[in-house]
Amino acid sequence: MAEVSQEVKEFMKSTIVTDFTKDIQQYNLGPLWEAIPEIMNHTPKPQAQAYLWSDELIKKKMGEAAQIFTPERGGERRAIYFQNPGLTYRQPWGWASTTQTIYAAVQMLLPGEKAPSHRHSQNAMRFISEGTGAYTIVQGQRIFMEEGDFLITPKGLWHGHEHIGTEPMIWMDALDIPTVYAIGGTFFDPYEGGLEEPNIPDNFTEKRYRGGMVRPLGDDKFTVAPLANYKWARTVEGIKGLMEFDPNPHHGFTVEYINPSTGKSANPTLGTRMQHLPKDFHTKALRHTHSTVYQVHQGSGYSVINGVRFDWKKGDYFVVPNWAWYEHVASEDSYLFSVNDLPIMDRFDLEQEQLLEEN
Amino acid sequence: MAEVSQEVKEFMKSTIVTDFTKDIQQYNLGPLWEAIPEIMNHTPKPQAQAYLWSDELIKKKMGEAAQIFTPERGGERRAIYFQNPGLTYRQPWGWASTTQTIYAAVQMLLPGEKAPSHRHSQNAMRFISEGTGAYTIVQGQRIFMEEGDFLITPKGLWHGHEHIGTEPMIWMDALDIPTVYAIGGTFFDPYEGGLEEPNIPDNFTEKRYRGGMVRPLGDDKFTVAPLANYKWARTVEGIKGLMEFDPNPHHGFTVEYINPSTGKSANPTLGTRMQHLPKDFHTKALRHTHSTVYQVHQGSGYSVINGVRFDWKKGDYFVVPNWAWYEHVASEDSYLFSVNDLPIMDRFDLEQEQLLEEN
Amino acid sequence: MAEVSQEVKEFMKSTIVTDFTKDIQQYNLGPLWEAIPEIMNHTPKPQAQAYLWSDELIKKKMGEAAQIFTPERGGERRAIYFQNPGLTYRQPWGWASTTQTIYAAVQMLLPGEKAPSHRHSQNAMRFISEGTGAYTIVQGQRIFMEEGDFLITPKGLWHGHEHIGTEPMIWMDALDIPTVYAIGGTFFDPYEGGLEEPNIPDNFTEKRYRGGMVRPLGDDKFTVAPLANYKWARTVEGIKGLMEFDPNPHHGFTVEYINPSTGKSANPTLGTRMQHLPKDFHTKALRHTHSTVYQVHQGSGYSVINGVRFDWKKGDYFVVPNWAWYEHVASEDSYLFSVNDLPIMDRFDLEQEQLLEEN
Amino acid sequence: MAEVSQEVKEFMKSTIVTDFTKDIQQYNLGPLWEAIPEIMNHTPKPQAQAYLWSDELIKKKMGEAAQIFTPERGGERRAIYFQNPGLTYRQPWGWASTTQTIYAAVQMLLPGEKAPSHRHSQNAMRFISEGTGAYTIVQGQRIFMEEGDFLITPKGLWHGHEHIGTEPMIWMDALDIPTVYAIGGTFFDPYEGGLEEPNIPDNFTEKRYRGGMVRPLGDDKFTVAPLANYKWARTVEGIKGLMEFDPNPHHGFTVEYINPSTGKSANPTLGTRMQHLPKDFHTKALRHTHSTVYQVHQGSGYSVINGVRFDWKKGDYFVVPNWAWYEHVASEDSYLFSVNDLPIMDRFDLEQEQLLEEN
Numbered sequence A, B, C, D: 001m002a003e004v005s006q007e008v009k010e011f012m013k014s015t016i017v018t019d020f021t022k023d024i025q026q027y028n029l030g031p032l033w034e035a036i037p038e039i040m041n042h043t044p045k046p047q048a049q050a051y052l053w054s055d056e057l058i059k060k061k062m063g064e065a066a067q068i069f070t071p072e073r074g075g076e077r078r079a080i081y082f083q084n085p086g087l088t089y090r091q092p093w094g095w096a097s098t099t100q101t102i103y104a105a106v107q108m109l110l111p112g113e114k115a116p117s118h119r120h121s122q123n124a125m126r127f128i129s130e131g132t133g134a135y136t137i138v139q140g141q142r143i144f145m146e147e148g149d150f151l152i153t154p155k156g157l158w159h160g161h162e163h164i165g166t167e168p169m170i171w172m173d174a175l176d177i178p179t180v181y182a183i184g185g186t187f188f189d190p191y192e193g194g195l196e197e198p199n200i201p202d203n204f205t206e207k208r209y210r211g212g213m214v215r216p217l218g219d220d221k222f223t224v225a226p227l228a229n230y231k232w233a234r235t236v237e238g239i240k241g242l243m244e245f246d247p248n249p250h251h252g253f254t255v256e257y258i259n260p261s262t263g264k265s266a267n268p269t270l271g272t273r274m275q276h277l278p279k280d281f282h283t284k285a286l287r288h289t290h291s292t293v294y295q296v297h298q299g300s301g302y303s304v305i306n307g308v309r310f311d312w313k314k315g316d317y318f319v320v321p322n323w324a325w326y327e328h329v330a331s332e333d334s335y336l337f338s339v340n341d342l343p344i345m346d347r348f349d350l351e352q353e354q355l356l357e358e359n
């Protein structure tokens, strides 16, 4: 709303106005003139807060959860999600919001455990922090997961997990749960019979897409997940290629995971990136409409988010809310995995960005 | 989530589980196993409720507002919005939610009044209930509004109003405010100098688009609002055309307003329709992911929404939440204007529909 | 090719070069250095010529054809096409090229005659010059044709004609025959049993689309021909709307026919327009990559095409080849129907345009 | 056209008909009833012929050309193109047609030679047969070429070449010259000053895209050539991935080169593939609307095209016209590079395919 005079401001606080507001609210009517200044801001005013969850906290609580929730006693997925403290008022369960739009969690699967198959209208992704030997089975294809791998299970695909290895596996999950909840589009189906059986060769898509920009013949029509697992070694190779040239001052050496049938983000609603910051690299500050959840995959350093410093190290998670100024500093060679809602902003043509040339 | 045994259900209610939940919540962590059953429903469970606001109530409260809020005393827009009672917990101001995603309001402009120009990242539309003589000015074009006209002001366009006629004007506003608020993309700019001055001939676009499916040369590139005002007479003509054939059993005789440069909905995120139900017509029931706000433009009748009957007549507004079964019955020849969020559902590929062949 | 020296020019004409060219040609090999200057021009060098066919000629020859080709003696369609004199070398039958890419013809159907149904991979359109009482049947829908109507039968749709009236009917046909022939994509199927029987109400689509930019509910998905007949009265109404403002200096008052499900050209590969030039209006010159075939629907005047004057009057047809400078002058109030290949150019991103501000 | 009776056939051959045809042709009018049977076939009747040019012939003639056309004596590009014998009637120069739509040629650049920069509205690609040490410079980026590399220079990009190595280089060129010529959209500009100077690091794009499906940040908007050189090693890696599973019975192990910003063909109008056929592999027969030019990169074998056997070995080129049945047999492990016009067919929705399950 445009600037208003002192007189108007006082009138708006007068009893006559507040009484009228109360009066109409009992009829489920609302006064636009009151609401506009608070819900139509000049620029986004995130309710989400910048926040960091430490590796130690996560490990400790996940360890306790592993004691309590055994396969016998229930709980389909042993996942603890990151609840943004600014969004707890969302009912119920804070809509499991890590940012305004994104749910992020850490999940642990122990050797011998199974997580039954299901499907839903939310888009999901997985980034593997630790361990080996478990597979996810997506639409009949077993995909074995290793550290640094990035996997997608977009909306509508059946998926479940099983651990046939020997050490605990830990990964990050992210979905567009808060967005789908906000607009009222949740559909969910359990798979009859628990875990789906394989009916496609293991690791089928990652082998077929080994060639990079040469694509298997016949994959030219749109598919939601032609490539299901983006292997760590290949991601590193991409970053190495970028390192032959100057880094991007705001992003260092960053790649994004894409869907080879569209050239768009690997996941329809979630942008995902791997960012390499060499030791002592300091990114220039920027802000944008979209929000981001980071997982520190390697290294350590700190980020300044809206003027507050957050120190991070391997295993930590942190949030950069939308329209928050931020910059990263690496104390050692670091790799930051991140998930953002840029594809959602793009669907509504809402993305804006401001770059600071000098921090 | 899949069905769980009684034993598991009890375990999930045990102290060990609830204590753990409380414990992790203090660290801003959340238990997925608790949240899933409540936020990942099998089908959409709308928080929004079916609700009806009567013409008398609206007129009465709007009359009172006109006494209190004069141009001198402030309030850019004299609009009272319809607050869905199921969504009041959304902070602040219930996000001005009429449905999960849509804001709807009634606005009154008195002879001599002006509403200053502004622009915002929300998409807006207007449907004229009563009066004549006011114009809206969109990007320098004055558009005079008459009863039954449908106007759009999609995101990013400057718009203001002025009433140079003699009788009060009343119209319906609808915007995607709750959606844009939920995902954090609000941008808003007041126009310097109050109301924009005209710099394009009055009613320019509606005259140019008089031909229907023959389009002015040069308008082949995408424009967000090539046609700004869809006149009532033309809408009626479209419905008359449909009436030469059988009605649609679920929709009667319904047209939707489209953007001539894309063939898609006139407004990027809001679907809008005019529905004619002849006297005694009874639509077959259906439900779908998208939600709808209705304004009764002419006639009377009732709707059954999830088993509850809502009687309506000219000037009433009512809500059909997402995934609610509904059917309409016209007691006299009726015209229902409606706005829905189908274009939002389509952006996320979330629309599903179920039709009942027999009510 | 870049400018070359005199020495090089002479060398290129030397025996050693011409002998080598002849030598390799016997092995079906060709010298790029010879071909480039002739087939890779700096700007398009149309092989098609500007040309005009007079109403008298067309009527005379069509009258003779009507004597010779009766329904009993054969000939599915009594159509005489306009063969561009610059393209007769194309084998066979000059590819029936009126311009590089477009076939245009005049077709006559006499009372009582039938033209059997068929379908093909070429896109077709019809513009009605004279008569009433015949229908075309497209996918089971009889569409009655009147003077000034514009009809489409895009690729793949069954279509046939029958004349149940009393006076001869004459119309213009245009198809993308030369384009489809050039790239080798011709498919053609005759309809078993001659003329298709109706199974949809007569004139179904034109009645349903009477509302202009309000569209029948349910027509939001892409359809190749949601509206099959664009009536003359509506086209005139569109032009009248434009006439409330200044004419376009290069185009006068021109509308284009569009597909309401896409906002793109009514016909996938053929752009179609109705252009009104008031008495004494003189368009400013322009040229562009696309080519055009005109049919003079009303009035008279002349056009200057690449410096040559072509006088035209009602019933004449003329061609403006691609990249030819042209301007029109109306001696009386005139209406020019035209068909162009701009949608083809757009598919290859080849459209360029130059406007002359002063003739 | 539908089947016609013997009586009609004879009438159509009668003097009255042929005289009428001759008569109207002098006025540049044509009889549709004559032309339809020849230009609107039931299925595509290619004018292009199946044909093979042997490595020996090409090398011999290219050697002679190298003697005659030195940089001093002219000829911007030392390229000999493959003129399809069925398309020589196209004027001028057979439109340099290897198939209906595609130009293919072999080009030789000797050590020390330069080919000046230019740009054009045709899309071009290069596949490297022999040699090393030359670079192509595209929009200021030098790209060094090695055997097996596939390069693109889509429409509108400046490109030139220079050989700074020691051995002759030979590569295949392919462009959409006949298509652009047929529709009349040729634009061509020489670069002022001969060969463009570099202003971007060498081999910039191929290094940046080393990661496969992880893409450099910032490359999410459409670019016509984000990756300019598809290296042989990577192509082989892609094929190796496919070889972990069963071959496609009609295509063996085939990958296609794609544009990472769209997921569509690397070149806007030309599809390009590398096909690996292990020793003794015999593909099942198929035919389709699109046509193909093959270059035998490694190995030997034969193809049966419309019943005629063509034996091939490394360095040979051959054509499969549109709608021709074909199958390949490899006598040793073979790699076939090929270019096709499927993206052109797709633009017109003309692609059809028939597969033979049993040869």
Ligand SMILES: [Fe+2]
Pocket: A118, A120, A124, A159
């Ligand atoms: Fe899931």
Ligand SMILES: [Fe+2]
Pocket: B118, B120, B124, B159
């Ligand atoms: Fe507004």
Ligand SMILES: [Fe+2]
Pocket: C118, C120, C124, C159
């Ligand atoms: Fe036809």
Ligand SMILES: [Fe+2]
Pocket: D118, D120, D124, D159
């Ligand atoms: Fe070139």
